[in-house]
Amino acid sequence: MKKQAVTMKDVAKKAGVTQPTVSHVINGTASISTAVKERVFAAIKELNYRPNALAKGLKTNSTKTIGLIMPDITNSYYACIAKEMEQLLIEKGYMTFFSSTNYSRDSEMRLVDKMMRYNVDGIFVMFEFLNEEPLKTLQQYGIPAVVLDDDAEQFIKSKINMDNELGGYLATKHLIERGRKRIAFAAEKAGILAMKDRFEGYKRALKEAGLPVDDAIVLRDETLQYRFDAGHDYGKQLVAKKIDGIFASTDMVALGVLRSFADQGIKVPDDIAVVGYDDIPLAELATPALTTMSQPAEKVAKAAMEQLLVQIAGEGEGEKVVVNPQLVVRETT
Amino acid sequence: MKKQAVTMKDVAKKAGVTQPTVSHVINGTASISTAVKERVFAAIKELNYRPNALAKGLKTNSTKTIGLIMPDITNSYYACIAKEMEQLLIEKGYMTFFSSTNYSRDSEMRLVDKMMRYNVDGIFVMFEFLNEEPLKTLQQYGIPAVVLDDDAEQFIKSKINMDNELGGYLATKHLIERGRKRIAFAAEKAGILAMKDRFEGYKRALKEAGLPVDDAIVLRDETLQYRFDAGHDYGKQLVAKKIDGIFASTDMVALGVLRSFADQGIKVPDDIAVVGYDDIPLAELATPALTTMSQPAEKVAKAAMEQLLVQIAGEGEGEKVVVNPQLVVRETT
DNA sequence: TTGAAAGCGCTAACAT
DNA sequence: ATGTTAGCGCTTTCAA
Numbered sequence: 001m002k003k004q005a006v007t008m009k010d011v012a013k014k015a016g017v018t019q020p021t022v023s024h025v026i027n028g029t030a031s032i033s034t035a036v037k038e039r040v041f042a043a044i045k046e047l048n049y050r051p052n053a054l055a056k057g058l059k060t061n062s063t064k065t066i067g068l069i070m071p072d073i074t075n076s077y078y079a080c081i082a083k084e085m086e087q088l089l090i091e092k093g094y095m096t097f098f099s100s101t102n103y104s105r106d107s108e109m110r111l112v113d114k115m116m117r118y119n120v121d122g123i124f125v126m127f128e129f130l131n132e133e134p135l136k137t138l139q140q141y142g143i144p145a146v147v148l149d150d151d152a153e154q155f156i157k158s159k160i161n162m163d164n165e166l167g168g169y170l171a172t173k174h175l176i177e178r179g180r181k182r183i184a185f186a187a188e189k190a191g192i193l194a195m196k197d198r199f200e201g202y203k204r205a206l207k208e209a210g211l212p213v214d215d216a217i218v219l220r221d222e223t224l225q226y227r228f229d230a231g232h233d234y235g236k237q238l239v240a241k242k243i244d245g246i247f248a249s250t251d252m253v254a255l256g257v258l259r260s261f262a263d264q265g266i267k268v269p270d271d272i273a274v275v276g277y278d279d280i281p282l283a284e285l286a287t288p289a290l291t292t293m294s295q296p297a298e299k300v301a302k303a304a305m306e307q308l309l310v311q312i313a314g315e316g317e318g319e320k321v322v323v324n325p326q327l328v329v330r331e332t333t
Numbered sequence: 334m335k336k337q338a339v340t341m342k343d344v345a346k347k348a349g350v351t352q353p354t355v356s357h358v359i360n361g362t363a364s365i366s367t368a369v370k371e372r373v374f375a376a377i378k379e380l381n382y383r384p385n386a387l388a389k390g391l392k393t394n395s396t397k398t399i400g401l402i403m404p405d406i407t408n409s410y411y412a413c414i415a416k417e418m419e420q421l422l423i424e425k426g427y428m429t430f431f432s433s434t435n436y437s438r439d440s441e442m443r444l445v446d447k448m449m450r451y452n453v454d455g456i457f458v459m460f461e462f463l464n465e466e467p468l469k470t471l472q473q474y475g476i477p478a479v480v481l482d483d484d485a486e487q488f489i490k491s492k493i494n495m496d497n498e499l500g501g502y503l504a505t506k507h508l509i510e511r512g513r514k515r516i517a518f519a520a521e522k523a524g525i526l527a528m529k530d531r532f533e534g535y536k537r538a539l540k541e542a543g544l545p546v547d548d549a550i551v552l553r554d555e556t557l558q559y560r561f562d563a564g565h566d567y568g569k570q571l572v573a574k575k576i577d578g579i580f581a582s583t584d585m586v587a588l589g590v591l592r593s594f595a596d597q598g599i600k601v602p603d604d605i606a607v608v609g610y611d612d613i614p615l616a617e618l619a620t621p622a623l624t625t626m627s628q629p630a631e632k633v634a635k636a637a638m639e640q641l642l643v644q645i646a647g648e649g650e651g652e653k654v655v656v657n658p659q660l661v662v663r664e665t666t
Numbered sequence: 667t668t669g670a671a672a673g674c675g676c677t678a679a680c681a682t
Numbered sequence: 683a684t685g686t687t688a689g690c691g692c693t694t695t696c697a698a
Contacts, residue, residue, distance in 0.1 A: 002475045053450045054391045055691035058674050074412045083406050098431050117386045142335045262620050282615045287595045388675035391690050
C-alpha cells in the first residue's frame with residue numbers, strides 16, 4: 001500500500017525550524033539565513049521530500065496543469081501536436097492531462113467539465129466540430145483556453161487557425177503547375193469548416209488558371225473515421241472520369257486513392273498526379289511517396305502554449321494565430 | 334481572469350444546510366432526508382457546482398488520476414495503448430496524465446517524480462530500456478504501477494508482457510509454411526529485450542524446420558528512431574544475398590525494406606516474402622499490405638488498467654500478464 | 667530572519 | 683438526520 005508521503009512538517013522537524021519556514025526556503029519567498037537554508041535543504045535531501053502539488057494547487061489556485069482535448073490521439077496529426085505541446089509544457093513545469101473525444105460532442109463537454117474540477121490552469125481544445133457549449137463554459141468561468149481550427153470567436157478569442165483556404169489553393173496550384181488540366185477534389189468530412197476552406201482554395205486556384213470547376217469530379221463524403229476506405233472508393237469512381245490530377249483533402253483519402261490506383265494499374269503521377277493534406281508520417285512512407293500539404297505541428301503547439309501562458313499570466317485574452325501550411329513535394333506529382 | 338469557483342459552502346448556504354451535509358448528500362455517506370437532498374441538489378444545479386478534485390484528493394489521498402509514461406506518443410503502438418487506456422480510465426472516473434520520455438532515461442525518473450508530486454493513484458510505465466531507479470522508487474513508495482515489457486521483477490510485480498519469442502516464432506513459421514527456405518532477420522534496436530526475444534523465436538522456428546541460422550542474413554542495427562531508414566538499408570543489402578523471405582522485427586523496418594524492394598524492382602511476395610511486427614496502422618495501408626504480428630493494444634490496455642485498479646484497491650501487488658501476439662496475414666506473404 | 671495563525675475546499679469522526 | 687470540529691499539506695499575511 002501507499003506509504004505516507006514526507007511533508008513539509010517532517011522536513012521542518014528534521015531541520016529544527018517551523019513548517020512555514022521550509023515553505024519560504026523552498027519558494028524563496030522570504031529572506032532566510034544561510035544556516036537555516038542549508039539545514040532545510042539537507043533535510044529535504046535526506047528525507048527525499050516531494051512537494052505535494054495538490055496542496056499547493058489548492059492553496060494557490062494554480063495547479064501547473066494543462067488539459068489537452070483532442071478527437072483522437074491515434075490520429076498522427078493530433079499525436080504530433082500533443083507530443084510537442086507536452087514537451088514544451090513539461091519544460092515550463094506543467095503536467096498535461098489528455099483525453100480523446102472520439103469525435104463525440106457529448107464527451108467534449110464532459111471532458112471540459114472534468115478538467116475544470118481538476119482546476120487545470122488552461123485547456124487546449126481541438127474539436128472537429130464547432131461545439132459551443134464547452135467553449136461558452138470555458139469563457140464563462142474565465143478558464144484560459146485556446147482552440148484549434150474553430151470560428152466561435154464569440155467565446156474564445158485565442159485560437160490557432162490553419163489557413164486551409166491557402167492550403168487548398170497551394171495544393172491545387174501545384175497540380176496546375178505540373179500541367180494538370182482536369183483536377184478532381186476528393187474530400188471526407190465535407191461538413192467540416194477546414195474541408196470547406198480547402199475546397200475554396202481549390203476553386204480559387206482553378207479560377208485563377210482559367211480552369212472550370214466541374215461538379216462531376218468534386219467528391220465528398222460525410223463519413224467519419226473510415227477515411228482510407230473513402231479514398232479507395234473515390235479512386236474507383238474517378239478513373240472513369242478522365243482526370244489527370246487529384247487534390248485529396250486529407251492524406252488518408254489520398255492514400256486510399258493511391259491504393260485504388262495501384263489496384264487498377266493507374267500510374268502515379270504519370271497518369272494521375274495526387275496531392276494530399278496533413279503530411280502524416282505515412283505520407284512519406286507510401287509508395288510512391290505522397291506530395292502533400294504539411295501543417296507544422298511544432299508551430300501549432302508553440303503558438304498554443306504561448307497563448308495559454310499569456311492568458312494564465314493574466315496578460316490578455318490571447319489572439320488569433322494563423323499558421324500557414326507548406327507544400328511538401330514528393331513523388332505523386 | 335479565472336472566476337472564483339462555486340464551493341460546497343456556497344451550495345450549503347443556498348440550500349440552508351451546513352457544508353458537511355452537502356458532502357454527505359453528494360457522496361451518499363450518511364442518510365439524509367429527502368427534503369434536504371432535494372434542496373441540496375437544486376442548489377447544486379442552480380449554482381452549477383463542480384466538486385474540487387484537488388481538495389478531495391488532498392483529503393482522501395486518492396486523486397483519481399493515472400499517469401502514463403511512454404517513449405513517444407507519436408509512435409502509433411503507444412498511441413493505441415494510450416487511447417485505449419484513457420478510454421477505459423475515463424469510464425472508471427479517472428483522469429490521465431501523459432508524458433513522453435523521448436527515449437531518454439533521465440526523463441523517465443523525472444516524470445515518475447513529477448507524477449508522485451501530483452499524487453497519482455497509479456502509473457503505467459512503458460520504458461524502452463530496463464531502467465531501475467524509477468521502478469525502485471515506485472516500489473519503495475508503494476505507488477501502484479504496471480510496467481510494459483520489462484523484466485525487473487524485483488521491483489514491480491505487475492507487468493504486461495508481450496510474448497515476443499512466440500511472435501518471432503509464429504512470424505518465421507508462417508514464412509516457412511509459405512515455402513520460404515532462406516529467411517533473413519532484420520532488426521532495429523537489437524539491444525532491446527523484445528527484439529532479442531523475437532530473434533529467439535526466429536531461431537526456434539528455423540531449427541524446428543531443419544533450416545540453418547545464417548549470420549550473413551541476420552541484420553541488426555542499434556540505431557534508434559530512424560527505423561524506416563534502417564529497413565531501407567537492409568533492403569539494399571539483402572537483395573544480393575539471395576533470400577526468399579524476411580522477418581523484420583518491426584513494421585517500420587519492414588516498410589523500409591518494402592520501399593527498398595520497390596525501388597529495386599523486387600516483387601513482393603513473389604521474389605521475397607516479408608513479415609513485420611507491431612501491426613501499426615500503416616501496415617494495412619502499405620502497398621502491398623504488410624503481413625505482420627499484431628500486438629493487441631486493447632488487451633494490453635485492459636490488462637494494465639485491471640492490474641492498476643487491483644493495486645489501487647489494495648487487493649494485491651498485481652501479477653504478470655502475458656499477451657500473445659497474433660499473425661495478421663496480408664499481401665506480403 | 668523566523669514563528670504563529672488562518673484558511674484553500676473538502677472528508678470523516680463524533681456529537682447531538 | 684444533521685451539525686460541530688478537525689485536519690489533509692501547503693501558502694500567506696501578520697507579528698515578533
